[in-house]
Amino acid sequence: MVTVLKNVTNVITALGETYLFQKHHGNTVWAALFLMIISAISGGITDLSFHAVGYTWQIVNCFLTASYSLTLRRVMDTAKQVTKSGNLNEFSMVLLNNTLSLPLGILLVFAFDEVDYLSKTPLLRMPMFWLVMTSSGFLGFAISFTTMWFLHQTGATTYSLVGSLNKIPLSFAGIILFKVPITLENFFSILFGLLAGVIFTKAKMKERSQS
Numbered sequence: 001m002v003t004v005l006k007n008v009t010n011v012i013t014a015l016g017e018t019y020l021f022q023k024h025h026g027n028t029v030w031a032a033l034f035l036m037i038i039s040a041i042s043g044g045i046t047d048l049s050f051h052a053v054g055y056t057w058q059i060v061n062c063f064l065t066a067s068y069s070l071t072l073r074r075v076m077d078t079a080k081q082v083t084k085s086g087n088l089n090e091f092s093m094v095l096l097n098n099t100l101s102l103p104l105g106i107l108l109v110f111a112f113d114e115v116d117y118l119s120k121t122p123l124l125r126m127p128m129f130w131l132v133m134t135s136s137g138f139l140g141f142a143i144s145f146t147t148m149w150f151l152h153q154t155g156a157t158t159y160s161l162v163g164s165l166n167k168i169p170l171s172f173a174g175i176i177l178f179k180v181p182i183t184l185e186n187f188f189s190i191l192f193g194l195l196a197g198v199i200f201t202k203a204k205m206k207e208r209s210q211s
Helices: 009-020 027-045 054-083 088-110 114-120 127-153 156-163 167-177 184-210
Strands: none
Touching: 009 027, 009 054, 027 184, 054 088, 088 114, 088 127, 156 184
């Protein structure tokens, strides 16, 4: 359900890009966004329970995710105006992004007394733990780098919509792994998501051919 509701982020991002950057989106892009909303509604019908706190956190998450994409786009545009090179490369962006997250991380470590836990946990003496943690760090760097590169090459709405396409295989995996009964609502949710991805891709290819 969380995966499906994240599609709402695309609409917020597109609206933010329209008003903040005066970027025009064609009717085909808005049609893809509309199909994303239909996909979210179709998936929401299958939700067996409703919890106000959970849905509130999810809505906040959607707004924060959209804000993150739009802010990164703004920072990249600002960098073009104030730097001698006219650009901040992806490595610099990843470094700055992760450095800014350090104060919050340190604050949370002390707030939840993680220092005492780490000093006592046997995990630090396990080679496999360090291997997995190191791999996680490299993957995190790869995600950050590709995010910066993609936003630099395209825009916040494109980044958000393309990122939503991974929700299609995730939905299939969730149905298979957790043995969720396949209903008409499940089927249409995934179908609309696929259609939205196809329509958006065709719209972007048409825009590029005309530019």
